[in-house]
Amino acid sequence: MLNSLSLSIAEIGNLYTLSLILIGVIFGIIGGSIPGFTITMAILVVFPFTFAMNPVDAIALMTAVLVGGYSGGIVSGVMLGIPGTPSSITTVYDGYPMAQKGEPGRALGIGMLASFFGAIIGCIILIMFGPIIARYSMNFRPWEITGLIIFALTLVSGLSNGQILKGLLAAAIGIFITTVGYDRNSNTRFDFDIPSLSSGFEMLPVMIGVFAFTQLMSNIEDKRGSKSNKGLTASSLSFPIRSVIKDISLQKINIVRSSVIGSLIGALPGTGGTVANFISYDQAKKASKHPEKFGTGISDGIVASEASNSASPGGAFIPTLALGIPGDLTMAIMMGIFILHGIQPGPLMFEQNPVLVSSIYVALMIAAFMTLISQIFLCRWFTKISSIPQPILIPLVLTLCAVGAFALNNNLFDVWVLFLFGILGYLLLKSGVPLPPLILGVVLGETLENQLFRALELDSSLLTFFTRPLSATFLLLTVASILFSIYQGKKVKKKIPILTKDNDV
Numbered sequence: 001m002l003n004s005l006s007l008s009i010a011e012i013g014n015l016y017t018l019s020l021i022l023i024g025v026i027f028g029i030i031g032g033s034i035p036g037f038t039i040t041m042a043i044l045v046v047f048p049f050t051f052a053m054n055p056v057d058a059i060a061l062m063t064a065v066l067v068g069g070y071s072g073g074i075v076s077g078v079m080l081g082i083p084g085t086p087s088s089i090t091t092v093y094d095g096y097p098m099a100q101k102g103e104p105g106r107a108l109g110i111g112m113l114a115s116f117f118g119a120i121i122g123c124i125i126l127i128m129f130g131p132i133i134a135r136y137s138m139n140f141r142p143w144e145i146t147g148l149i150i151f152a153l154t155l156v157s158g159l160s161n162g163q164i165l166k167g168l169l170a171a172a173i174g175i176f177i178t179t180v181g182y183d184r185n186s187n188t189r190f191d192f193d194i195p196s197l198s199s200g201f202e203m204l205p206v207m208i209g210v211f212a213f214t215q216l217m218s219n220i221e222d223k224r225g226s227k228s229n230k231g232l233t234a235s236s237l238s239f240p241i242r243s244v245i246k247d248i249s250l251q252k253i254n255i256v257r258s259s260v261i262g263s264l265i266g267a268l269p270g271t272g273g274t275v276a277n278f279i280s281y282d283q284a285k286k287a288s289k290h291p292e293k294f295g296t297g298i299s300d301g302i303v304a305s306e307a308s309n310s311a312s313p314g315g316a317f318i319p320t321l322a323l324g325i326p327g328d329l330t331m332a333i334m335m336g337i338f339i340l341h342g343i344q345p346g347p348l349m350f351e352q353n354p355v356l357v358s359s360i361y362v363a364l365m366i367a368a369f370m371t372l373i374s375q376i377f378l379c380r381w382f383t384k385i386s387s388i389p390q391p392i393l394i395p396l397v398l399t400l401c402a403v404g405a406f407a408l409n410n411n412l413f414d415v416w417v418l419f420l421f422g423i424l425g426y427l428l429l430k431s432g433v434p435l436p437p438l439i440l441g442v443v444l445g446e447t448l449e450n451q452l453f454r455a456l457e458l459d460s461s462l463l464t465f466f467t468r469p470l471s472a473t474f475l476l477l478t479v480a481s482i483l484f485s486i487y488q489g490k491k492v493k494k495k496i497p498i499l500t501k502d503n504d505v
Contacts, residue, residue, distance in 0.1 A: 008358035024064025032072025039069030048404030094301030109244035118307035121259035122314025142455035147474030164485035174441020213422025266312030280308035
């Protein structure tokens with residue numbers, strides 16, 4: 001461990017890689033601070049630039065964007081009252097009221113430091129538990145891996161706002177996309193005699209199309225996006241360092257509790273920073289001696305929100321690295337980088353690529369420090385960036401996405417794939433079909449097919465999936481997750497008429 005850590009420090013400690021981390025952090029903060037842009041969009045825009053990099057530099061850059069993005073949402077949340085990212089929604093509850101009281105610098109300072117400590121604690125949890133889970137999962141055979149992937153897909157589908165059937169449909173579409181092209185026996189499937197389809201769809205254009213293009217189209221449709229954001233001006237910023245340090249020193253338990261919650265929730269498929277955000281805020285409110293002050297501009301709420309969402313990437317890396325199961329969209333893209341460079345995440349990664357794994361630890365730590373420093377010195381500029389009009393931002397981002405898709409293979413077909421799946425994603429979104437299960441299906445589809453057929457080649461009986469304890473457990477959890485989601489959906493439907501009546505009154 002110490003040997004691989006020292007080697008990874010040597011790998012990342014050069015000026016070029018450190019510059020990449022700084023650039024990634026700044027771009028991540030910019031992406032997080034622009035309402036509607038989202039962290040995932042920032043990562044997708046940067047993704048194509050990693051093609052020509054070595055794995056360590058590529059992962060360092062993307063990790064920096066991730067860390068900066070999760071922390072960047074505080075800028076627009078405090079200054080404009082608009083969460084820059086979904087994972088910073090609860091930051092607005094207390095950050096904006098504090099700013100309205102004439103203390104925007106204090107609110108930003110508290111959020112920045114809480115975010116920094118959250119990222120560090122999240123990384124420590126990754127270092128502690130990642131290798132343990134990887135060692136345990138070494139006992140997984142094709143039956144267990146198949147069951148785990150099915151469970152992950154249904155869990156993400158079930159968390160899609162109670163729309164379990166639509167979530168499962170999205171996952172099935174994602175898996176179907178991976179079946180286009182060559183199968184395990186080098187036979188072509190679903191190519192419709194189109195030569196470009198014989199090798200299947202590239203993951204990057206599909207992901208950019210389904211998520212980024214769809215998000216941009218939704219922003220265009222939303223008339224509010226074209227309005228100029230009004231809020232506090234950058235000139236009103238001043239950082240009361242002593243006051244901020246005093247606030248943070250009184251929040252030690254809150255920081256640790258919220259960071260642990262963020263890491264644990266982040267490690268669950270389909271949850272991530274947004275869910276961790278609300279749970280941490282709720283727990284901080286319940287543990288507070290003055291819960292009635294939450295929502296009026298109290299430091300406890302800002303700390304709980306920012307510490308939890310910045311700790312969630314560390315937790316999200318655990319299943320991605322140890323099991324090869326990305327828990328959310330950002331981790332699915334990170335996994336795409338591994339695959340692009342010929343590295344298969346999973347239990348063996350800790351043994352076969354210890355330096356690369358340690359490089360992630362080091363990149364997370366360095367990115368956390370650089371994020372804090374960048375926010376302190378460049379915060380005034382970030383507040384101006386957060387008010388860029390959507391008519392300027394959307395064409396620029398869309399152009400970058402198209403260029404990135406083309407750069408993958410210097411093939412115009414990939415650009416058409418981007419737009420095709422962008423239209424498909426937009427139509428699915430308008431139909432109420434969630435997109436995260438589709439993306440996860442695209443990422444895990446090939447692995448699911450390979451593991452399923454490997455299991456059947458070793459033992460043709462399907463009963464083996466139910467006689468092996470671990471695979472049976474995962475399949476039972478799958479059924480339980482579907483049933484629970486159906487129950488939740490019915491519960492929500494029963495409440496709708498009541499809410500409607502109340503509104504009429």
